[in-house]
Amino acid sequence: MINVGVVGTGYMGENHIRIYSEMEDVRLTGISDPNSSRVKELAARYDTLPFADHKKMFEKIKLDAISIAAPTTLHCPIVLDALEAGIDVLVEKPIADSVENATAMIESAEEMDRHLMVGHIERFNPAVLKLKEIINSGILGKIVSISTRRVGPYNPRIRDVGVILDIGVHDIDIISFVYGMKIKQVYAVAGSDIHSSEDHATVHLRLNHEYSGLLETNWLTPHKIRKLTAVGLKGVAYLDYLDQSVELHDDSWVWKAKVERAEPLQKELSHFIGCSRDGTCPRPSGEEGKHALEVALAAIRSYREERMIEI
Structure with a gap:
């Protein structure tokens, strides 16, 4: 069983939440968003745990993989926190708001020996x-x-x-x-x-x-x-x-x-979860996402x- 979480509960984040909740051998363990009323509403609907702070989620529950669907300017700090917590990461496109931040994310994934996939749906x-x-x-x-x-x-x-x-x-x-x-x-x-x-x-x-x-x-x-x-x-x-x-x-x-x-999103998330489970490298990779950026x-x-x- 793969324990998965989602950071960001906007339009795209909710779609990630919905699809993970329907996947076999996947447990939607927690979701996070500063909008407390929104995250509680979706947590109740999809039978998972709500968190207003993604760092608290990483501390409180064991996650194998996570989707990050937060605003682009927040991608880098959240991705780095997830990687440092030992979690495989799928971050929505674009990978980051700057090439420097994209590079930092890629280097951290390599250092932590974790997967970093970019959501080019x-x-x-x-x-x-x-x-x-x-x-x-x-x-x-x-x-x-x-x-x-x-x-x-x-x-x-x-x-x-x-x-x-x-x-x-x-x-x-x-x-x-x-x-x-x-x-x-x-x-x-x-x-x-x-x-x-x-x-x-x-x-x-x-x-x-x-x-x-x-x-x-x-x-x-x-x-x-x-x-x-x-x-x-x-x-x-x-x-x-x-x-x-x-x-x-x-x-x-x-x-x-x-x-x-x-x-397409269901196919994308299935690929990501399969890579997290099997240890295979996901595509598009961080480097491919960086090139598009x-x-x-x-x-x-x-x-x-x-x-x-x-x-």
Whole structure:
């Protein structure tokens, strides 16, 4: 039996709590949040122990693994506390609010011999995994460009980061993942109209002299769109993250790939728990999460300084 906890009881944290409570061979042992009424309400609903302070939770109960779904600016101190308590950690994306803090978390995980996984949920979207399989098979030929569109209305709960770090980082990670290589240069155009940080952005990514990525993201579009296009020499793939569908086009045919629909977060948490149980290394790793953060921060720096940034 794996004893698991959750720090943070907002929208994403509650989803972690719900899924852990439904998993076999997993005991949701405790949850923590400074909002005492909220944490008590969820603890009663999911039959677990509530804590207003995560440090008290680490002291009072034995935990094997934990999800951290607190605000990004709080990731580093909470993760370090968990690792020092000997707990395997899944921290929601982005891994941290700075590269320095991400590095400190990675080094602590290595020192404590604990797992550190970053919650880039789209890695577990069945449509993304199918697209990766299709690309690796060579059906589309050499992939030369990947573009994404992740737009929708603003959620007032997002106060500590802008749209690039909040949702754009998903596609930064997926573009790197699908290509199987790191991003080397970033150029971004962005602006702030309804938020203290950027609320709309177009980000150009260069992986090497032949491969590129382009992502559009905003909090201004009145309806949610989550799509990706991968252009190859033999065809084009159109992916819809929400529908979990992949459609392929070449010069003769249009056909849909068979995708087994599933809840990405459930797949993500199952992977994390399996790694904690078996001692295998989770993916995305801390280093992969750090790379996505580096690129996102470089995009923010790029639009502010109006120039291309080397990673």
